[in-house]
Amino acid sequence: MEKMTETRERIFRREGLNLFGELVLPAGEGPHPAVILCHGYGGNHTHNMGFAQYFAENGYAAYALDFAGGGWGSKSDGSSDKMSVLTEAADLFAAMDGLSAMPEIDGDNLFLFGGSQGGFVCSYAAGKRPDRVRGLIALFPAYVLQDDTKKRAPDPDNIPERMEVMGMPLGAVYHRDALSFDIYDVIRNYPNPVLLFHGTADTLVPISYSERAAKTFPSARLVVVEGAGHGFGPEDSAKVAAESLAFLRENTKK
Numbered sequence: 001m002e003k004m005t006e007t008r009e010r011i012f013r014r015e016g017l018n019l020f021g022e023l024v025l026p027a028g029e030g031p032h033p034a035v036i037l038c039h040g041y042g043g044n045h046t047h048n049m050g051f052a053q054y055f056a057e058n059g060y061a062a063y064a065l066d067f068a069g070g071g072w073g074s075k076s077d078g079s080s081d082k083m084s085v086l087t088e089a090a091d092l093f094a095a096m097d098g099l100s101a102m103p104e105i106d107g108d109n110l111f112l113f114g115g116s117q118g119g120f121v122c123s124y125a126a127g128k129r130p131d132r133v134r135g136l137i138a139l140f141p142a143y144v145l146q147d148d149t150k151k152r153a154p155d156p157d158n159i160p161e162r163m164e165v166m167g168m169p170l171g172a173v174y175h176r177d178a179l180s181f182d183i184y185d186v187i188r189n190y191p192n193p194v195l196l197f198h199g200t201a202d203t204l205v206p207i208s209y210s211e212r213a214a215k216t217f218p219s220a221r222l223v224v225v226e227g228a229g230h231g232f233g234p235e236d237s238a239k240v241a242a243e244s245l246a247f248l249r250e251n252t253k254k
Contacts, residue, residue: 005024008022010022010023010099012095012098012099014068014091014094017076019076019077020045020074020075020076021066022052022064023061024052024053024055024056024064025056026056026058026059030103030105031104031105032059032060032061033060033061033110033252034106034110034111036065036122037062037065037114038065038088038114038122039065039070039071039114039118040116040119040142041070041117041166041168042070042166043072043118046073047115050241051237051241051244055244055245058245063095065095067083067087067121068082068083068088069082069087070088070091076091080170080171081173082173083174084173084178085117085120085145085177086124088121092121093125093129096132096133110134111134111135111136111251112137113244114137115139115140115141116140116142119139120141120143122137122138123143123187123213124183126187126192128186133192134253135195135248136194136195137194138197139197139198139232140197140205140230140232141196141209143213145178146179146182149174153175153179156176163175184216188218192219193221193247193250193251194219194221195221195223195244196210196220196222196223197222197225197243198211199224199225199228199229199232199236223243
């Protein structure tokens with residue numbers, strides 16, 4: 001028999017913006033260990049609800065966040081031309097702080113889970129707040145985005161005020177922020193366990209970027225998904241969910 005879960009809408013705030021998300025709570029008394037799930041470029045929280053439900057059915061509170069201006073169908077405030085990886089990191093920090101303050105949540109067992117740009121942002125957040133993140137799971141994380149930004153905006157002093165990328169309008173802040181640091185310098189500061197998943201047929205983010213990350217994180221394991229592109233089908237997603245749950249259980253502090 002499937003375990004019962006409860007799903008609630010939960011809004012946090014960051015600099016006057018409402019940040020929408022759905023929190024799936026497991027059965028039983030809390031406080032529960034928790035996972036924050038972060039969507040990719042152009043996405044929204046619904047893309048992670050399958051994983052959130054699975055984690056909650058297995059004892060983990062799961063919060064699927066909509067980044068401000070982060071994608072089509074987002075229920076958070078904000079517009080895409082004001083979004084960047086650093087504004088998304090600020091959104092994630094607000095969610096981490098807000099979630100950890102809830103009595104139902106065990107703030108000492110907070111994990112991050114993200115795909116594509118969401119994986120990049122989770123990696124950045126872990127590197128910046130290593131003491132707050134028990135473990136990190138990233139699916140085809142878009143560590144390539146800084147190199148892509150350099151190609152689109154080779155002159156940092158003359159970044160266009162507006163640019164459309166993959167159908168979504170971006171402001172200069174997206175490119176400025178992406179060029180303001182090196183993600184590999186940030187992630188080397190995260191000492192806790194990391195689980196990376198990446199497909200061998202990913203043409204948007206070559207697997208070499210995750211191979212480099214696996215060597216840069218002090219404690220990371222890369223799971224190579226044979227034949228998968230940028231995004232996983234149902235069979236691969238089921239395997240990712242099971243391996244992720246095993247990772248969560250192994251690294252949850254008793």
